Amino acid sequence: MRSLPFLLLTIFGLFFQLNHVNGQCPTSIYLNNQSDIDNFATNYPDCVTQGWVENLTILDINSDIIDLTPLYVIDSIGNDLKIIFTQLTSLNSWNNLKGVKNLEIRENGSLIDITGFGGIDSLVNLNINENISLTNLSGFQNIENINDININQNTVLGSIGGFGNITNINSLHIEWNNTLSSIGGFANLNTANEIDIRYNPALVSINDFSTLLSVNVLNIEGNDNLSSITGFNNLNTVNNLSIFDNATLTSINNFNSLTSLVDLTINGNNNLSSISNFNIAGTANYIYIQNNPTLGSVSGFNGLVALGELRITSNNNLTLINGFNNIIEAGDVWINNTNVSVINGFQNLLKTNSITLKNGVPITVTGFSNLEDTRTLFFELQNTNLNFLSNLKVVSASLLIRNSDLLTDISLLDNLLYIGDLWVTDNPNLSSCCSIKQLQNNNIIAGSLTIRDNMLGCSSFIDLVNTCPDTDKDGIFDFEDNCPNNANKEQEDSDLDGIGNGCDNCPLVQNANQQDLNSNGIGDVCETPGQTTYGIYNEQGDTYISDFTKGMILKAPNGDCYRIRVNNSGTLETYEVNCPQ
Secondary structure, eight states, X not given: OOOHHXXXXXXXXXXXXXXXXXXOOOSEEEXXXXXXXXXXXXXXXXXXXXXXXXXXXXXXXXXXXXXXXGGXXXXXXXXXXXXXXXXXXXXXXXXXXXXXXXXXXXXXXXXOEEOOOTTOOBOSEXXXXXXXXXXXXXXXXXXXXXXXXXXXXXXXXXXXXXXTTOOEEEEEEEEOXXXXXXEOOOTTOOEEEEEEEEOOTTOOEEOOOTTOOEEEEEEEEOOTTOOEEOSOTTOOEEEEEEEEOOTTOOEEOOOTTOOEEEEEEEEOOTTOOEEOOOOOXXXXXXXXXXXXXXXXEEEEOTTEEEEEEEEEEOOTXXXXXXXXXXXXXXXXXXXXXXXXXXXXXXXXXXXXXXXXXXXXXXXEEOSOTTOOEEEEEEEEOOOSBOTTOTTOOEEEXXXXXXXXXXXXXXXXXXXXXXXXXXXXXXXXXXXXXXXXXXXXXXXXXXXXXXXXXXXXXXXXXXXXXXXXXXXXXXXXXXXXXXXTTSOOTTOOOTTOSSXXXXXXXXXXXXXXXXXXXXXXXXXXXXXXXXXXXXXOOOSSSOOOOOOTTOOEEEEOTTSOEEEEEXXXXXXXXXXXXXXXX
């Protein structure tokens, strides 16, 4: 059985003979060994005459191609030039080649340098891949227009240069070049659709994109020795920026001109210590800052006014979040780390879809104070209270407070006007939940209520009844009520003696001890001892009393007498006195 290469050569030969008989330069020419190259002028005289071919593939089947000099009579290639599997050591002399659309130089195991394409000023695609001996790539200095560049898996390539005249590009992929230490040569690049700089383990700096203004997608990923990113200081517009798994990257602070950003991911950079100088304005879709184990601080982002989703999570050494000061509305906000101690931002945030706050140490929070409305709120903090959310009014779906070991105070709930479902669970030091009882009394909880596994006093529904009594049913718990046996929701106390007007036997004169020696219901400091005074004895009609400290004394059917007064809201205040004689 004939080998596949043999059959291919046979087909190509027949194709060549047919075209050659017709006196034409074939549409596609395949050169598979050094002999084919050496005899090019003889075999393809029409191509030599016109100095042009449509497609040229140099595919070294015999592993003997070491010299392309006989092909230098060609100065233009209509579509594709492919140089694959050859034994060439250099491509440094084809400078007369002026035109080619797609250039592929791939898997040439002995190729050391590519410097000989200085005549080309325009390309559609350039692919330089898997040339394991290539050390020097600098021969494209005259290219001005190109769609895509792929420089991948060139094992010993140390540097990239020579693309200084390119101003616009669709995509640039520089990936898996094991010894590539620097990327230069793009000093005039202004715009790009996509730039991928990924998995170049020896890359230490990216510093030659200083004229780049706009890029749709920028990925900097898996470059284990990349310590700094300094070459994008004039970049102002990015749709998607991803900085991912760069093991020695220590800081990200050179995107200070970036004002427009849709998506940002900073993830898995093991030595990253700080993120700052992002001056993004307007709106962003999402910002993910995750799994950066040495990250200490996040600051900036103060130009944003709206954000779809923010995730700052699993950054175990993160202590400071200081920014996001002008965001008014956000979708989902997740801050879930271990050691954050200060959150200074979010002062203007009014509304979110959800907020999740989880942390391993107490947090000093000076932000979120203006938040009014969220759909879901989830706390798992080590704070003693949640009072930093002092303006919160509505949690329309779910409020979860759990696993907060130091929490003792949930009076934050007193301000709420509406809650969907409320869960308060697994908070071992939370013993008082009267704020929840108050929500029940005021019908604030629209959905379900779950209370369990907190400290005794706040671990069941019966705890709410036992620890939050309201004897007079005025909505003020007895331990807070200045008049626990007389309904006085307004808690009026005119003389500021701690006894509400509703039960104070002398409401205009301080008498905290409420001394009343004759038990007539009027404090001794307000009357002559020994009598209950009254101005009118009326069995017939209405009685008008202009002194609000006095009242109407009525005798009940059982013979007991009660003084009745009215407070500022028109609510009657009643308490028992001795019947006048």
